[in-house]
Amino acid sequence: MAQEVNLAQLRALVAVADAGGFGSAAAELGVSQSAVSHAVAALERVLGAPVLHRGAPARPTPLGERILPHARTAVASAAAVRSIAEHHSGGLTGTVRLAAPTTVCQGLLPALLRDWRAEHPRLTVRVFEGEDDELAVWLEAGTVDAAVLVDAGRVPPGAVPLGADSMHALLRRDHPLAGEASVDVADLEDDDFLLSEGGCEQHIRDAYRRAGVRFAPRHRIRDLNTLIGMVHAGVGVSVMPALAQPMLPPDCVLVPIRPAAHRTLTLTGPAGRPWSPAVTGLLAAVRPGRDRSAAPR
Template sequence: MASEVNLAQLRALVAVADAGGFGAAAAELGVSQSAVSHAVAALERVLGAPVLHRGTPARPTPLGERILPHARTAVASAAAVRTIAAHHSGGLTGTVRLAAPTTVCQGLLPGLLRDWRDEHPRLTVRVFEGEDDELGVWLESGTVDAAVLVDADPAPPGAVALGTDSMHALLRRDHPLAGEETVDVADLEDDDFLLSEGGCERHIRDAYRRAGVRFAPRHRIRDLNTLIGMVHAGVGVSVMPALAQPMLPADCVLVPIRPAAHRTLTLTGPAGRPWSPAVTGLLATVR
């Protein structure tokens, strides 16, 4: 029975599980929706049980959950074989799925993507935007091939340090503190504080703790663009990474905070399995 399972079936399972539906999986794989449906149905006939719940979104059954990590490994290994062969004959090819936080996608990735496109024109990099705490899970589960991790500790062998990203106060340009070189977090107490729940909370809390100032956010906002919009509307102030600069409207500014706080950014492949040659090639370009 096991010998009848083929790579196309496993690739279809992974695509539907990741995309959440047969139509989206078909678009991802560049085949018809019917082809994806037939591949999954063939896999289920071989295994003798369903691997996906046909719902919205489609999701793995308990059996599907058990075999999905092995399916990801098989699909990734096949892609690595193709990449090795392509590299041997003159350059990296294939697709690398890269996860990164919102601010990294806005402030850092555009330059990296241009460099990678120039260096490896036959290699496609697909970006997945996520929250800090999601990225490592995606990476180790095989949902993505590489990720920009925040404060990775320890960083996997071979990872590349992209540098540090300092925390800044987000203020309207007409705010009394907007023209200062730095802003003490204690001076933000007179304003309502908008806290981003995207992953920087511990850095902000640590800065307030070191300053001996009580931290009492008035609003908790998950979406970073919503938070920026609320500051822009005069609802309050916030603290966010410097890489958020490209997201700001003209009448908002970022000012470094005191005490200083920063996060480290690391580009890496997974810790629990071998990296694909394409991921290794991308990291070598950054180095």
């Protein structure tokens, strides 16, 4: 009888592809590295071709790329079956992989994680931090089970709106405008502007456009902590979401901008496949209307 692909082999493939290495995948799965290597090698024997390039990082071959979405679906479906059975026996268990942007991880998720831990103590939530434009891709590819999406378009039934996160000017506390109730973006023209290359760039450009002010950032910074450090050092000013508040040193402040700009946040499961009971239960536990934002001080 010809050998068949089994779930352990597919689970190993997904873990290595996501972790970028056999050792990290082994830690993720809670097995030995040799067990992961044997599972991938067995899969390759069944398929008759390599599915992974053994490098640093390990990455899928063209064949691996083609089968990876199906492997993710199989692994997710098996997890859903286990979750349904466990839920039937009483209470949510298992693991939910949740993706969110940096500022959401800093300013919003801590309160949500506390709520979820209190309501579902047997359920584990693992957080994956990513850029705004990565999150929907991860979600639909099956890399994560749920995500906090920024300015999501159409979302599936059961998605939970988490509210709006307004844009604020990031200033040193000794900046002349730091004590104002709000700041017109035109008043920031005399300062060097540091632009974060994350998902908020469009909101910032739109605010400047509506104000009729030329937008000419002096510096482009990829990492948000680097940007905050440069503003703190007096290099310039920036604009970022209110949820960045927990990341700020004491000598920096956030001041609302005019014209106002904001982004919407939505907690959702994937649009292209059924949600596991764990994801459904997690989203159902979110209490609408509760203020979890980090209000600027």
